[in-house]
Amino acid sequence: MGSTSQVPRFALILALSVVSVLPDIDVLAFQFDIPYSDPFGHRGFTHSIAFAALIAPLSASVFARYVKLFDRDWFVLVVLFFLASLSHGMLDAFTDAGHGIAFFWPLDNTRYFFPWRPLETSPIGITSFFIGNVLHILKNEFLWVWVPVGSLFTAIHLIRKRLLQA
Numbered sequence: 377m378g379s380t381s382q383v384p385r386f387a388l389i390l391a392l393s394v395v396s397v398l399p400d401i402d403v404l405a406f407q408f409d410i411p412y413s414d415p416f417g418h419r420g421f422t423h424s425i426a427f428a429a430l431i432a433p434l435s436a437s438v439f440a441r442y443v444k445l446f447d448r449d450w451f452v453l454v455v456l457f458f459l460a461s462l463s464h465g466m467l468d469a470f471t472d473a474g475h476g477i478a479f480f481w482p483l484d485n486t487r488y489f490f491p492w493r494p495l496e497t498s499p500i501g502i503t504s505f506f507i508g509n510v511l512h513i514l515k516n517e518f519l520w521v522w523v524p525v526g527s528l529f530t531a532i533h534l535i536r537k538r539l540l541q542a
């Protein structure tokens with residue numbers, strides 16, 4: 377019988393991390409002269425709900441050795457990967473520069489931001505990221521991203537532990 381508890385924790389966390397940064401693969405669009413505002417430009421389709429819905433079952437299936445496809449636990453993984461992928465666009469929508477997020481691609485190519493945008497946009501590209509004021513950006517991300525995300529994961533972990541004991 378498959379269970380998410382049989383999935384190696386480290387592999388799962390690693391896979392979730394990869395999926396959560398995957399949407400930014402679209403920076404490659406700049407190499408091909410695809411404009412930022414294009415649906416296939418940066419913060420376009422890879423940041424959408426549809427993309428998350430597509431990538432989630434694919435990613436969950438990587439763990440087919442541990443959880444049976446379409447089992448309850450497989451769906452748990454699908455939800456986790458969906459949230460990991462979508463959380464990327466959500467966080468981008470809280471940033472203070474650049475273009476908004478094409479959440480509703482392919483139905484609607486409008487780029488959306490949240491009304492409240494406390495996050496600083498990281499400069500595009502690895503080089504400029506490192507040349508830029510790395511510490512400042514990391515501090516900002518730590519405060520607005522990792523503290524809430526960490527709290528959320530701790531809460532989920534505690535709730536799960538309680539449920540398992542019940």
Ligand SMILES: [Zn+2]
Nearest residue numbers: 399400419468
């Ligand atoms: Zn992004």
